[in-house]
Amino acid sequence: MKPEASMVHGPKASLPATRPALTPAAPKDLPSVDRLLRDPAVALLVAAHGHALVAAQARELLDAWRAEALQGQLPKERLDGIAQALRERCDARLTPRMRRVINLTGTVLHTNLGRALLADAALQQVLACMGSPNNLEFDLAQGARGDRDSLVEDLLCEITGAEAATVVNNNAAAVLLGIAALAGGGREVIVSRGELVEIGGAFRMPDVMAAAGAKLVEVGTTNRTHPKDYEAAIGPATALLVKVHTSNYAIQGFTSSVDEATLAPIAKAHGLPLMTDLGSGSLVDLAQWGLPAEPLPQQMLKDGCDVVTFSGDKLLGGPQAGLIVGTREHIQRIRKFPMKRALRLSKLPLAALEATLRLYLKPDRLTQDLPTLRHLTRPVAHIEAQAARLLGPLRQAVAPRFEVRAASMRGQIGSGSLPVETLPSAGLALAPVLPGKRGMGRALDDLQAALRSLPLPIVARVQADELWMDLRCLDEGPREAEFLAQLPSLAEALR
Numbered sequence: 001m002k003p004e005a006s007m008v009h010g011p012k013a014s015l016p017a018t019r020p021a022l023t024p025a026a027p028k029d030l031p032s033v034d035r036l037l038r039d040p041a042v043a044l045l046v047a048a049h050g051h052a053l054v055a056a057q058a059r060e061l062l063d064a065w066r067a068e069a070l071q072g073q074l075p076k077e078r079l080d081g082i083a084q085a086l087r088e089r090c091d092a093r094l095t096p097r098m099r100r101v102i103n104l105t106g107t108v109l110h111t112n113l114g115r116a117l118l119a120d121a122a123l124q125q126v127l128a129c130m131g132s133p134n135n136l137e138f139d140l141a142q143g144a145r146g147d148r149d150s151l152v153e154d155l156l157c158e159i160t161g162a163e164a165a166t167v168v169n170n171n172a173a174a175v176l177l178g179i180a181a182l183a184g185g186g187r188e189v190i191v192s193r194g195e196l197v198e199i200g201g202a203f204r205m206p207d208v209m210a211a212a213g214a215k216l217v218e219v220g221t222t223n224r225t226h227p228k229d230y231e232a233a234i235g236p237a238t239a240l241l242v243k244v245h246t247s248n249y250a251i252q253g254f255t256s257s258v259d260e261a262t263l264a265p266i267a268k269a270h271g272l273p274l275m276t277d278l279g280s281g282s283l284v285d286l287a288q289w290g291l292p293a294e295p296l297p298q299q300m301l302k303d304g305c306d307v308v309t310f311s312g313d314k315l316l317g318g319p320q321a322g323l324i325v326g327t328r329e330h331i332q333r334i335r336k337f338p339m340k341r342a343l344r345l346s347k348l349p350l351a352a353l354e355a356t357l358r359l360y361l362k363p364d365r366l367t368q369d370l371p372t373l374r375h376l377t378r379p380v381a382h383i384e385a386q387a388a389r390l391l392g393p394l395r396q397a398v399a400p401r402f403e404v405r406a407a408s409m410r411g412q413i414g415s416g417s418l419p420v421e422t423l424p425s426a427g428l429a430l431a432p433v434l435p436g437k438r439g440m441g442r443a444l445d446d447l448q449a450a451l452r453s454l455p456l457p458i459v460a461r462v463q464a465d466e467l468w469m470d471l472r473c474l475d476e477g478p479r480e481a482e483f484l485a486q487l488p489s490l491a492e493a494l495r
């Protein structure tokens with residue numbers, strides 16, 4: 001049995017009315033651990049997994065069954081299946097908690113579903129280098145100690161036009177480190193009140209400032225900040241000006257903010273560095289595919305920023321990482337700051353990041369080779385054609401409890417990117433077949449639970465009394481075949 005199959009929990013079949021009376025087993029009917037381990041079927045398990053795991057699981061199983069027997073609730077007939085029950089326990093124990101799922105939410109960079117998917121090149125690089133010693137911090141040309149940053153620094157500089165670059169664990173770490181290195185020790189950092197963002201979790205700009213040991217100086221108002229606000233706030237204790245991209249919200253209406261190109265000369269005139277946190281920060285102009293434009297790190301550097309930070313696993317399409325690019329002087333200060341050692345990127349994402357960045361050397365292939373861009377640029381006509389292909393098989397699997405129709409949908413880029421914009425998409429909408437609206441919520445909950453219990457769980461979203469499967473992120477070919485392969489289990493779970 002495949003381990004995944006043991007994870008299927010379909011709704012329990014109802015018991016026939018004329019159920020034969022079962023004889024309860026007594027605790028003394030249960031075998032001892034030793035005797036159970038000598039059972040030939042269990043001996044095979046021991047041969048596969050070793051004595052320790054199987055014996056521990058046998059002990060737990062017998063404890064649980066003994067408790068049931070003491071209550072008179074263990075049918076004697078169940079004892080015949082004890083070896084099988086033990087096998088299932090061992091399989092469940094060995095099944096990884098982290099599992100693949102099918103993302104039909106319509107959100108391409110879904111934070112709860114692992115954000116960006118790695119490109120094949122990145123997966124291969126991880127596989128090739130992680131099971132073997134490698135030159136992580138070894139300079140092969142000189143035969144001397146090397147710096148792990150050097151694996152990606154040239155690439156990042158070439159792609160963004162920066163003088164220098166370094167990488168850390170994630171963008172939150174990049175922001176924390178940048179502020180601590182450039183303005184720690186109680187020095188002042190000036191930020192607009194319109195940019196004091198909360199990213200989710202515990203990442204709130206005022207708290208990050210405090211954690212970095214800097215003193216936050218707020219300027220402007222929530223909706224309007226002007227150059228003169230920054231000018232007025234600069235004083236002898238000022239160490240840094242920070243801009244934060246408001247990636248997960250938009251302020252609309254009577255607004256004004258000071259962009260980097262305007263702020264840079266002000267910073268320069270006072271001899272202060274300017275740092276900008278882009279959040280997502282795409283390395284290529286998304287507008288060329290009709291997608292909403294996101295600020296480019298290369299433009300921010302041209303506009304005069306000294307330090308630019310952005311994420312590895314948002315629009316860049318790589319592993320979790322925080323990228324910091326900027327002037328040689330400021331990147332050097334950041335790299336030398338002791339906190340860098342605690343936040344450094346591990347070799348595993350570093351391998352994936354290098355391979356992902358290398359894909360940017362072939363920009364015209366990105367929409368094929370980089371899953372994030374492939375999904376974001378997938379033509380709606382292709383998604384519609386896929387919906388038409390899958391409609392019949394899905395209809396058959398969920399009948400008679402649900403009706404299915406092909407529908408236009410609007411998805412999202414996700415991960416806080418471009419919150420106002422949506423992506424035109426297509427997919428399948430499932431509606432419960434009910435006499436009225438009663439039981440609607442329950443039917444949709446059951447359907448979602450059935451989808452989550454599949455060998456390869458499917459995550460979709462509920463919208464307007466229907467379950468929407470947005471197909472944007474379901475690649476054609478093997479991935480589509482995997483979706484179809486779930487349908488028999490789905491039919492079973494809904495029976």
Ligand SMILES: *Cc1c(COP(=O)(O)O)cnc(C)c1O
Binds near residue numbers: 170197199279280312
């Ligand atoms: C997402 C985001 C972060 C945090 O980046 P992680 O890579 O998730 O740590 C920080 N700042 C902004 C503006 C963001 O959008």
